[in-house]
Amino acid sequence: MVYLRGVYLASGRQSYNGYFYDTLRDEDRQEEITMYVTQQQRENLKNGNLVNVGGVLGRNVNNRGQIQIILNVSRIEIVQEQAIDEDEIKRMELRQKKSSVRFKNVDSVLEQLLFTDQRPRVALLFATSSITMSDFEAGINAAKSAIDFMEYRANFSNARELISTLQALDRGNFNKESRILNPIHQESW
DSSP states (O other), X not given: OEEEEEEEEOOSSOOBTTEEEXXXXXXXXXXXXXXXXXXXXXXXXXXXXXXXXXXXXXEEEOTTSOEEEEEEEEEEEEEESOOSXXXXXXXXXXXXXXXXXTOOOHHHHHHHHHHTTOOOEEEEEEETTOOHHHHHHHHHTTGGGTOEEEEEEEOTXXXXXXXXXXXXXXXXXXXXXXGGGOSSOGGGO
């Protein structure tokens, strides 16, 4: 039996044979564990509740060979209502949504392309008045031998211009995998 304390987050998913895959997040850090809870256990819980949870650890293995540790909950006790604010809940839900749609890590995408001897084309979008390109240049000199960087600029304070530029870049001639790098345009996920 394992006892954990953390912030409860309900998943948006439907139940699976009467159980839900919800999340328990560490109250001080961003680490999370998936909990396997019943509808009855879930009824009195709200997103953001600080809870003490008891249960047995199990595991799920997916078709990509990844192992996920899951806490099969046998008891749950609310310690504090709404231990975190609504903005933090929204950020956590966004991270969970990205995870559920297999949001890719930029480093992983580039490494995979380079590993298969492909030359990635990466769009770099800077604010119109930004001077960061000179600082960025110093850091990417070595990477330029294997990656094509294309510089673009937009007025970040003009939402329409920024969205238009991002959409144009998404349709641009970049590696199909690198489109995943644009977290704002959901069709690219």
